[in-house]
Amino acid sequence: MTRAEFLAALEEMLELDAGSLSPDAALDSLDSWDSLAVISFIALVDEHFDHVVAGEDLAKAKTVSDLLALTGADLA
Template identity: 40%
Template sequence: MTEQEFIEKMQEDVLDTDVEISLEMALADVEEWDSLSFVSFIAMAKELGFTNVNREVVNEAKTVKDLFELMK
């Protein structure tokens, strides 16, 4: 998955927003990043076959790029 594909999936499927996000953004600064999007991200990762993505590793993520790195 490319960075652009990841950002699009985050915006459309996880965050459900039209607000532009970037890999450098802190998750704390993303208004839409809440408990629902947290669970949606884990579900998306599992659906795409990333079995290493779980609550603990997502909890450690501080930026959008940290989440992207989990999807490699």
């Protein structure tokens, strides 16, 4: 999965318009970033990267870039 594909998957998961999510976007500014989105994000990372995101690491995430880093992959 590329960085663009991951952002597109996040946009779909968060029900945002395609191309509207930037790596610098603050999670607290996204109305759809809620507990369901957190669970969906954990499942997305597990499914596509075979990586388990620790809850304490996810709680520290402030931006979409932080989420990208939590994938455990080098997304180009």
